[in-house]
Amino acid sequence: DAGVTQSPTHLIKTRGQQVTLRCSPKSGHDTVSWYQQALGQGPQFIFQYYEEEERQRGNFPDRFSGHQFPNYSSELNVNALLLGDSALYLCASSLAGTGLVSYEQYFGPGTRLTVT
């Protein structure tokens, strides 16, 4: 049973550039959430995708956008990178389909983004 996978593992970008991070949910899950974890902090909710639509967004600017594909995988895009965007980006999957709902979110290993 494949868990949540993320790619790439590490990424180094320059200020002003754009980045795309990818996530494949745990088998059987249909919902993907993205979190940003700064060093020494707990993860902060960015947004959640279900049925290819953004359901809710946390307190993040429009530079952060996402997408969910029909196979439930997801991408996180960040435009006009700032130094403060350096963090571990975590993807979590869960099940929110009709009838059977699980509020347990399972995390991938994350993508470490460094902006120089």
Place this chain on the structure above:
Amino acid sequence: GQQLNQSPQSMFIQEGEDVSMNCTSSSIFNTWLWYKQEPGEGPVLLIALYKAGELTSNGRLTAQFGITRKDSFLNISASIPSDVGIYFCAGLWVQGAQKLVFGQGTRLTINP
């Protein structure tokens, strides 16, 4: 917005000791989750709590969902070296989407 206060921020204990950490909030949550994170890894789900007053165990770990729905605690009994890591509490905010609100984490260090 919702905030969770997790304490203590760090703990230094001897192997074999019991550990207790807690999480409080000014907001009500319907679900509490406890995660453990090790360096270079994503958080791993340890215990999920769904009802106020619920007490749930997972091996040497025991967690409780506070009666007021504004707090939760996690106990680890007879700690071992592999318990080292950062423990996070998370409240689940269900209003359209399922948004997890995390505490700041408790860093556990164990002296053998």
